[in-house]
Amino acid sequence: MALHILQPGALSTIQDLGRKGYMKDGFPQSGAMDDYSLIRANLLLGNDKNAAAVEMTITGIRAYFDAPCAFVAAGGDFGGKWNQTPILPNTLYQAAEGDELSFSAAKSGCRCYLAVQGGFDVPLVMGSRSTTLKCKLGGLDGRKLKKGDVLPIGEVKNPTKGSSFLNPMPDGEIIVRAVPGPQDDFFTEEDLNLFFSQSYCVTAESDRMGMRLEGQPLQSKNGTDIVSDGIAPGSVQIPASGQPIILMADRQTTGGYAKIATVVTSDLHLLAQAKPSDKVRFVRLNAREAREALKQYRAELLIP
Amino acid sequence: MTETYRLLPCADRAVTVEFGNTISEENSAKVAAFTARMNQFSLAGIEEIIPTYRSVTICFDPEVLSFSELEKTIQKAAKRQARRKQEKKRIFILPVAYGSEFGPDLERVASCAGISPIEVVRRHATRIYRIDMIGFLPGFPYLSEMDPTLETPRLASPRTVIPTGSVGIGGKQTGIYPMESPGGWNLIGRTPLLPYDKNRTPPVPYQTGDYIRFLPILRAEYERLEKAVAAGDNIIPWEEG
Numbered sequence: 001m002a003l004h005i006l007q008p009g010a011l012s013t014i015q016d017l018g019r020k021g022y023m024k025d026g027f028p029q030s031g032a033m034d035d036y037s038l039i040r041a042n043l044l045l046g047n048d049k050n051a052a053a054v055e056m057t058i059t060g061i062r063a064y065f066d067a068p069c070a071f072v073a074a075g076g077d078f079g080g081k082w083n084q085t086p087i088l089p090n091t092l093y094q095a096a097e098g099d100e101l102s103f104s105a106a107k108s109g110c111r112c113y114l115a116v117q118g119g120f121d122v123p124l125v126m127g128s129r130s131t132t133l134k135c136k137l138g139g140l141d142g143r144k145l146k147k148g149d150v151l152p153i154g155e156v157k158n159p160t161k162g163s164s165f166l167n168p169m170p171d172g173e174i175i176v177r178a179v180p181g182p183q184d185d186f187f188t189e190e191d192l193n194l195f196f197s198q199s200y201c202v203t204a205e206s207d208r209m210g211m212r213l214e215g216q217p218l219q220s221k222n223g224t225d226i227v228s229d230g231i232a233p234g235s236v237q238i239p240a241s242g243q244p245i246i247l248m249a250d251r252q253t254t255g256g257y258a259k260i261a262t263v264v265t266s267d268l269h270l271l272a273q274a275k276p277s278d279k280v281r282f283v284r285l286n287a288r289e290a291r292e293a294l295k296q297y298r299a300e301l302l303i304p
Numbered sequence: 305m306t307e308t309y310r311l312l313p314c315a316d317r318a319v320t321v322e323f324g325n326t327i328s329e330e331n332s333a334k335v336a337a338f339t340a341r342m343n344q345f346s347l348a349g350i351e352e353i354i355p356t357y358r359s360v361t362i363c364f365d366p367e368v369l370s371f372s373e374l375e376k377t378i379q380k381a382a383k384r385q386a387r388r389k390q391e392k393k394r395i396f397i398l399p400v401a402y403g404s405e406f407g408p409d410l411e412r413v414a415s416c417a418g419i420s421p422i423e424v425v426r427r428h429a430t431r432i433y434r435i436d437m438i439g440f441l442p443g444f445p446y447l448s449e450m451d452p453t454l455e456t457p458r459l460a461s462p463r464t465v466i467p468t469g470s471v472g473i474g475g476k477q478t479g480i481y482p483m484e485s486p487g488g489w490n491l492i493g494r495t496p497l498l499p500y501d502k503n504r505t506p507p508v509p510y511q512t513g514d515y516i517r518f519l520p521i522l523r524a525e526y527e528r529l530e531k532a533v534a535a536g537d538n539i540i541p542w543e544e545g
Contacts, residue, residue, distance in 0.1 A: 020351045020352065021351065021352060022442070022507075023352040023354045023363070024352065024353060024354050024355065024438065024511065024512065025438055025442055025443060025506070025507065025508040025511075026438045026439050026440065026441055026442040026443055026444055026482075026508070027442045029352075125502060126502070126507065134441075134485075135441070135442055135483065135502075136483075137442075137502055178315065179313055179314075179315040179316075181312050181313050181314065182312035182313065182314050182320045182322075183312070226325065227325055227326060227327055227356075227357050227358055228356055228357065228437065228439060228446075229320055229322070229356045229357075229358065229359045229361060230318075230320060230352075230354035230355075230356055230359065230360070230361025231361070232314035232315065232317065232318030232320075232361060232363060233317065233318070233363075234314075234315055235314060252439065252440060253354060253438075253439050253440075254354070254356055254437060254439030254440070255439075259314075262313075262314040262315035262318070263315065264315045264316050265315065265316050265317050266316075287313040287315065287316065287371070288371075290315045290316035291316045291366045291371060293316065294316045294317070294366060294367070295366075295367065298367065
């Protein structure tokens with residue numbers, strides 16, 4: 001049982017929730033940029049929340065099933081069609097043998113996840129099926145999908161649960177919460193205030209490694225170079241340009257720029273769906289409030 | 305005992321334990337001892353422990369491991385370090401063919417230092433280097449205890465492709481490119497062994513705090529080892545020091 005790729009889209013990769021425990025050896029974690037969409041889709045399909053799906057970026061794939069299979073296209077609305085019938089995002093469908101799926105391009109959001117019941121069963125590499133392009137690791141031979149690829153589908157373990165879920169895509173300005181640090185002391189109070197008040201613009205240089213933003217530049221008081229330290233998910237680096245880079249799923253493990261703040265886990269999926277020229281504003285939380293936000297987020301993920 | 309570190313929060317799922325803000329033997333020793341203690345505790349809920357020159361970043365799940373419990377463990381691990389016994393060193397031996405197409409920047413490093421290429425090789429290969437940090441790429445070791453006379457500025461314009469196993473000098477440090485990658489370090493040689501092999505367990509054999517020694521080899525030996533690696537012999541030898 002498999003999904004056969006007829007058109008791969010611009011950048012489609014296999015992702016689960018990422019490769020954990022190897023950052024000490026220099027491996028990026030990778031994993032779905034929008035973990036919310038992946039987890040909700042997997043729960044709907046009765047999958048383990050970590051099951052692997054295809055992550056499409058801006059443009060979609062065309063593919064067919066060689067056996068009956070339940071599927072969900074979660075996240076951005078990519079104008080999906082099941083044979084010739086339009087489908088809704090974040091909704092469960094049951095395809096028959098030979099059925100074709102086609103996605104055009106993002107009408108909302110930036111990424112769409114095609115998840116199937118049983119998950120895509122590519123080999124586990126160091127505990128994960130996620131693709132890390134830079135390291136040619138995981139997924140399908142460590143690369144993005146291409147025409148003619150055959151993605152094996154795993155065994156169905158549980159029945160599907162429900163029919164659809166709510167997953168609004170960002171529209172207008174995206175508000176993300178962030179905690180100052182680990183190097184907020186490299187910045188003046190004015191810089192911190194500017195960072196937490198201005199509206200930033202997402203630039204076209206953004207990718208799975210980092211979201212590059214543009215706004216009124218910050219000026220750190222000690223220069224922005226530090227002796228490299230470890231990088232947490234959502235770290236906001238400020239290089240010499242004074243323009244923020246939010247480090248995402250494929251981020252490097254260590255870095256030498258001062259990090260003014262760290263975006264909370266529960267808001268990273270909003271950034272994952274931001275497109276170039278979308279607006280982003282940061283709201284300040286403390287670390288305790290951020291942990292509270294994570295608790296709420298995890299509860300939300302389980303709401304049917 | 306007074307606390308010798310700062311706790312820097314990274315939102316909800318990580319914290320950086322900072323022992324200093326410079327590259328020094330003292331900071332590296334603190335990082336190594338602290339990391340070893342944290343690994344011994346092997347607390348449920350810890351997802352990553354990332355040691356660097358001067359700090360350790362810990363990623364955790366706050367719903368499995370509360371922050372206050374993690375804080376207490378960090379305190380314990382930092383206190384115990386002074387009493388930790390000196391453990392034996394693991395020294396990994398990397399055979400390296402220096403110069404020619406293996407190290408196209410050997411001449412540049414030599415002229416920068418005002419010495420002969422062979423003297424560069426001697427100074428580079430007679431040291432035992434502590435791995436201060438692994439980062440940038442899987443298995444890329446940052447080795448800061450290089451002979452200071454070999455310091456060479458990074459290339460003005462980085463190469464787009466550097467072959468796997470290349471040994472480079474970037475400023476005051478030396479290191480190894482474990483996979484093909486762009487990069488701006490001066491390439492002085494290449495090892496036929498694979499510092500990173502996804503099909504080996506573990507894929508990267510050494511860790512921060514281990515040591516590396518370079519063993520100069522000639523082209524014939526490079527080619528012999530290259531064939532052995534291609535045939536599946538992917539072990540990087542190490543000795544106790």
